[in-house]
Amino acid sequence: MSTSAETAESSQVPQTPKSSRIPRIPFWVQILTGLVLGVLLGWIAKSGDIGWLTSTLQHIGDLFIRLLKLAVAPLVFFAILVSITNLRQVNNAARLATRTLLWFMVTSLIAVAIGLAIGLLTNPGEGTGLTPKGGKLPDHAGSWIDFLTGVVPSDVITPFTELNVLQIVFMAAVAGIAALQLGEKAEPVLKVSRAALELLQKALWWVIRLAPIGTVGLIGHAIATYGWHLIGKYATFTVDIYVGCALVLFGVYPLLLSTVAKVNPLRFFKGAWPAIQLAFVSRSSVGTMPVTQKVTERLGVPREYASFAVPFGSTTKMDGCASVYPAIAAIFIAQIFDVPLGIADYVLIAFVSVIGSAATAGLTGATVMLTLTLSTLGLPLEGVGLLMAIDPILDMMRTATNVAGQSVIPVLVSAREKILDRDAYNAAKSSPIDEPDASEAEQRVTVPAAA
Template identity: 75%
Template sequence: MSVNTADPTDKSGDKSGLRISVPFWAQVLLGLVVGLLLGFVARTYDVSWLATALDKVGGIFVQLLKLAVAPLVFFAIMVSITNLRKVNNAARLAGHTLLWFMITSLIAVVIGLVVGLVSNPGSGSALTPADGAEPERTGSWLDFLTGIVPTDVVTPFTELNVLQIVFMAVVAGVAILKAGPKAQPVLALSESVLELLQKALWWVILLAPIGSAGLIGRAVVQYGWDLLGDYATFTADIYIGCALVLFGVYPLLLALVGRLNPLQFFKGAWPAIQLAFVSRSSVGTMPVTQQSAVRLGVPKDYASFAVPFGATTKMDGCAAIYPAIAAIFVAQIFDVQLGIKEYLLIAFVSVIGSAATAGLTGATVMLTLTLSTLGLPMEGVGLLLAIDPILDMIRTATNVAGQALVPVLVSAREEILDRAKYDSVSASPVGEAETVPGEPQPAVSGAG
């Protein structure tokens, strides 16, 4: 795989077609800058056609990502369950993975609470309870628990209920394992379908520089900079909290728990982190996250289990940092006092209920679940909807970084991490090319 698409077998020495390869991260960064400039022009000079174009480009990019979400989640989770049969100590690895999901989520929510309590994000805002509006859809523990089991096998796919899709995929994967050789044709077909879905998604990911321009430009046109005034402290809190987890907690865990160089992790995981920032979708980023984990030395079969599950249940940004700070913000706007019991409830909801977020853009369901548990007014959700796209970028980037981190940590602790591969990730001859998801090896394979 190479960024330069010229035929490597051509020995003619003709240099007339020599092209300069641009790293994928640079392409995405350029897209962000272009989007900001175009959005500024469209809003400042009221260029309606440009605003419409940015809206359509960003919307189509997100829609293309969502198009593959339902079947991708189903087949990725199902195949990942079956891949555990090829991993030694599979039950132990699965248990440790879930344990570290919860540990890192707990650390993230504590940081979110500390940041919110120190800054008091709602106290300096001009917003009032009258500015809020109750959302059309709210989350509750009853809905969360009863909503796991679907009423039929079609509706979860048509309504994109990721939690129910995960449930069906887990059941199907376990059933395939129990059926043994008789289910091999079904498994082989599922693996083939998954590879086709991943291939198609890679093509969509290649559009990320263009999509990022549309998404950022659309946000500037719709919200401008004036919106940030009333949300300045809250917005800063979310970005600071996520940055502390992303660039503080994660490196410390890598160094102290995994005895690993944190810089190597970011070199390997950065393609997934930057795509998550742009796309705002953990599920849409999942193939890149999985490839990053494998590049960092995580065994392929284990990565094919841990990353898909993380993409639907591991949400340090959306389900830990964000609801903690948002709850404090809403409580201050509505003049509701929170005590130790409420803070403990926030931590509990964040650690246990993060699957409600389900890897999609936005975290409204998780926020309503938190507010309803605390007894805070649901109108508080309406206060945050306008600013949500700006916040969701850093939240999703933090989510995806955590989804790559846990498999690396668990592999290191279980001594199955390829440390030589981890330490040389930046020196790999295809390392630069792998930042451009062109023609990768399938991230999940049942061939062993």
């Protein structure tokens, strides 16, 4: 009797249907596939001298970067404005902002010291076969006068049309501070600003999902255009940049996380990896900003603080582009042009890297920062022309380092100020960038059920 009853009872239990949904390919796998495919197509185009394939790869890459840049100007403006006003929801906001800036400067100083040490040890400009005749003046050169006077725009339209991110940051900061002073009177403007920021971020998510396709074009065109023979001429310099950035990314940051923040560095990389890999491909800190902010929040940084620190870092925190790169590049160019550098010059390089990093503005490339460094040292600006050919290959690693630092510092400051959610940090995982974490999804389901 009991057996038959159990059988009948078990037959009434509904069977969970097997999911017929196609397994989703992880984003990092999509990016890696794009990298491999891009290298393969670039090699085919280069070895077979296939012009139409090279052109197609270039158009694909250019279109992806153009789509990223399309939202940069308004995204930076509204992100900075909203982030400054969000600070009023955080205790000790001025203290947090000051600590953030100080750690930006400290890590930049460490990064530039690593760059100088590598450059002095390896002498990247010797034995390359390159000569000063191969250099040419850059289209735009940076100087301290331009940097200081260029912060303030002459009108409110030009910075957006010419994509002068530094001036956009200045206007957004002024607007944000003014909104804080006005209080409730500014709430209608802030409401529109928050809605505009969400709209821009949503549109940018769609572009970010195209990153694997953009990777094929960007990497493929780089290989097809420059080829391995050109990379060979810059072998020491290229290795120096990658090693220097790797030491900062996988050496300095984990050391700070483990000793200062007292957290597991492996958890950081697991949580922040979607932003780091996208930065490597897109070569744009600002374009990666929505992903950077999302992974930073997943790592336990309070949203109100993250919404300030990440946009601020995306336009000023550049350990790869503004510290490691100009230090090694200055030594490289000095050796090519046979210009001796002394201790005072190395101190100047460190000063420029720490103070002038905002000149990079979070966009692809670091030409402005490099010209600012060279002009300060009195080195020939024609040296920039020698580096432009190899720049896209270098910029990938530089930007990945930038973005990692933009996420590390908020974690470090939050831990020091005891506002880091350590449970969230330890539970962080590299989940898809356009879907909520499993824990978030569970809360959305279980809370109503409990009610």
